[in-house]
Amino acid sequence: MASTCWACQRPAFPALHKCPPVGPHGRARQRFQRQRDAIGPSSSGNHAARTRIQSRFGLQSSAVMTSTCSPRGVSRCIKRSLHHLSEIYTILTNAEAAMSDTLDYTDVGLLLHVFTDGSFDPVSKTGGWAFAVFRGSAQVFAAFGGEARTANNAMELLAILQACEWLADNSAGEEAVIHTDSAYAVNGCVRWRHIWRSNKWRKRTPNGQGRSRSVADAAYWRAIDVLLNQNPTIKVKWCKGHVGVEGNEVADGLAQRGRLIGE
Structure with a gap:
């Protein structure tokens, strides 16, 4: 059995094998050539597939990689494709959010x-x-307040904390959904608080040498964590703000009144 060339990973027949100068660029060219050989030359089928991709996602021709691209061209195509995919994801996310925002949340039983x-x-x-x-369709309770020398995220968290306390006192064991337009608060409630709790409410430093940074508004996060653990029927979800959702508009107006109290 013939040995394998470590540079291009092909069978190394002494009389037939030709390997380019060894180096990372040479190996990259070899890998790219094998991929391009596997794809085959440009054909009407490839062109048709490329056209379908462009028409479906609204991509420019430069964003779709063909089998005749150079290695540098592949890099550019990948970057453009990632950019366009990011745009597609944003469009789909906004569309999904817009569809959910048109729902009447109070109609769900x-x-x-x-x-x-x-x-x-x-x-x-x-x-x-x-x-x-x-x-249902009826507003049954509302509350608001204000504080001085505070921050935006702190107020978002305090609103959720107050809502959790009200639900725990007035509807313990009943399913409830807390809607907030703060993505930071939603991520913290759904994902991050479990990690922060295990890290004793501290964050790792950027260089990973230790957990020297305290979580911002740790007191609020601790209280929210306790209430959500004690009341697993309470869910926290994101709601797009300022798009006409009645409950969000009511809460927004009350929060502004609460801010005037804090002045």
Whole structure:
């Protein structure tokens, strides 16, 4: 059995094998050539497939890689494709959010829907929080407040904390959904709080040498974590803000009133 060339990974027959100068670029060219050989030359079939991709996703011809691209061209095509895929993902995400925002959240039986929001003035450093509770199509409760020398994310978290406390006191064991337009708060409630808790509410430094940074607003996160663990029927979901969703608009107006209290 013939040995294998370590540079191009092909059978190394002494009389027939020709390997380019050894080096990372030479090996990359060899790998690319094998991939291009596997694809085959450009054909009407490849062109038709490329046309379908372009028409479906609205891509430019430069964003679709062909079998005749050079290695540098492949790199450019990949970058362009990633850019266009990012745009496609954004469009699909926005479309999905828009579809969900057109729903009347209060039509889903008698499930409790709580809308929270925070307001913040960067000049005066004052903020407000609010939440509004809906059962069916009726608003059954609302509360708001304000604080001085605070931050925007802190107000978003305080609104969720107040909503969790109200649900725990007034509808323990009942399924409820808390809607917030803060992606930071949703990610924290759904994903990050479990990691932060295991790290004793500290974050790793960028160089990974230790856990020296405390989680921002750790007191709020600790309280929210306890309440969500004690009340697993409470879910936290994202709701796009300022698109006409009644509950979100109510919470937004109340949060602004709460901010005036904090001034």
